[in-house]
Amino acid sequence: MERKQIGPLLIVIGILLLFISLFYVLPLPNFYIVSLFMMFLSVVLIGVGAAFVRGVDSSLDVPTDDCYYCKGMGKIKSGNEMRTCPRCGGTGLARADDYEQQ
Numbered sequence: 001m002e003r004k005q006i007g008p009l010l011i012v013i014g015i016l017l018l019f020i021s022l023f024y025v026l027p028l029p030n031f032y033i034v035s036l037f038m039m040f041l042s043v044v045l046i047g048v049g050a051a052f053v054r055g056v057d058s059s060l061d062v063p064t065d066d067c068y069y070c071k072g073m074g075k076i077k078s079g080n081e082m083r084t085c086p087r088c089g090g091t092g093l094a095r096a097d098d099y100e101q102q
Contacts, residue, residue: 003052010049018042065094 021038025031066072069087076085084090 004055007049007052007054010045010052012049014042014045014049017045067092067094 017038021035021042025038026035028035067074067085067088070076070085070092072092074085074088074090074092075082077083085092088095
């Protein structure tokens with residue numbers, strides 16, 4: 001499945017887990033810590049699902065092409081000295097937003 005299809009499913013699972021932990025597990029006297037852990041897990045699931053839906057996670061993919069500014073060298077010539085490329089930060093790889101412009 002694609003990430004944008006998994007996102008809403010993660011959000012729904014997170015919301016269900018939050019309500020279960022809040023209204024069913026939390027009132028039980030010996031399961032307070034378990035309920036807190038389930039709430040934390042549900043909030044993480046909701047956040048990851050929302051990131052998948054909005055496409056924020058696409059910036060996590062590693063670019064494979066060379067930086068257009070330094071041509072993959074990671075350094076640019078500034079006067080008589082070589083400096084770190086301001087576009088790629090010295091990695092020599094293209095940034096994710098470079099693909100969106102093309």
